[in-house]
Amino acid sequence: MQSVRTLVLATAKFGSKVQSLKASRQLRFSSTFSSTSGFRAVHSSEVKHQGPVAKPKDEEKQQVVLVNAIRDIDGSMITIGTSTGEQHQYPSVWLRDNCQCPKCFNTTMQSRTVDWKYFDINIKPTHVMAEENQLKLVWNDGHESDYDLNWLLERSFTENVRKEWMKQHYPMTRISWGTVDFNKILKKYDFNDILNSDATLLDWLENIATYGIALIDNTPPQEDQLRRVADRVGFIRRTQYGEEYMVKHQPGTSNLAYTSGNLQMHTDLPYYDYKPGINMLHCLVQTEGTGGENQVTDAMHVAEKLKREKPEVYKVLTETPVEWCDIGQESGYSFHSLYRTPVILNDSNGDFLRADYSQQQRDSHFSVPLDQVIPWYEAHAAFTEELYNPENTVYFKLKEREILVFDNIRLLHGRKGYEDKPSNTRHLVGSYVDWDVAYSRIRVLRKKLRGHIRSHLSSTPVQKCT
């Protein structure tokens, strides 16, 4: 917490109109706030025993109370103090931008309506007051605003609260894994439970978000069943291969996945800017002979290992753009897809965000300076070696009626070659759902089932798999 410069305590009284919004805001921002860690840790076992719209237990604890509110000498910063002795600072420009009055914020649409054409970023409050757990401000243009304490605390600029918010929302907690962890993290769900139980649907989605993989069993043996799962999440993602694509040997195909040969590790559609997030493969017919096993590796786990043990390799993989390409025709639609991005993409914190990798879809065009080409091949070889390292990769043969669900921008997948027979033609159906749609469903279900959108992993120490 920064020290506050010269402070002025103001005690202006407000008119009754600002009080009228109080009830509705308390409904909207009713989540509890722990003064020590920001948000409460909710253990998964506790969540499972809660009924619909369960209230967090600490809601019964004594609420934090707003004790005072002060502004600095030039009015650009407001500091509030609470009964726990904490102080939280808010820039005046942010407070005015986020005024919650009906003129500035539409609660029905949950949208800011402040007109920025006329917004003064130098606006200052002339009066500052703490009353009934609300910060109340009168601005130098006469406008009045008030803010509930819980609403303010959830939006505190302190590092703890910001970290907690980011951890839970952008995206969700992800835990990397290697071969030794696979049996522990792989969870199997029943098809009918996914379709009929919101609690199972949420658990399944959170499991994919956390570990990047899950299985569904007892799926009816028809080609259109993935659509039913996608509809439970939200809606299916269409690509140039359609909404449901048939993975089986197809003579004359424009995609290697539609052959029976060995399929090298890859992510699907690296040549798209907006890549499908969740990949689903429904096994209708498995080969009875040898081969046909699926292979998966958690690229996040491999990336973390390289970052730790071979930082120079990691740097090249994250900084050298590669061109991914797909040219062909599918169901009468001709396409030429092209996208340029590194094999490993980091977020703004330098942490793993996603992987793009496909030997079959990597273009021969490589538009980088000459001196970057050989170092990239060396780094790519080191990455590939780790992908196929038995410590990092797993093989398993899908059973008929099973659906393999995995994070397409985190896990790499491949398949061993096989041979069809006239009486036994291997047949899988594939479909995608976008992460935007899945995360949205997770938040909606968390709110519905738990009363808040925080993860069951919230604030609990996350032990990363080795």
Ligand SMILES: [Fe+2]
């Ligand atoms: Fe694939």
Ligand SMILES: [Zn+2]
């Ligand atoms: Zn307003």
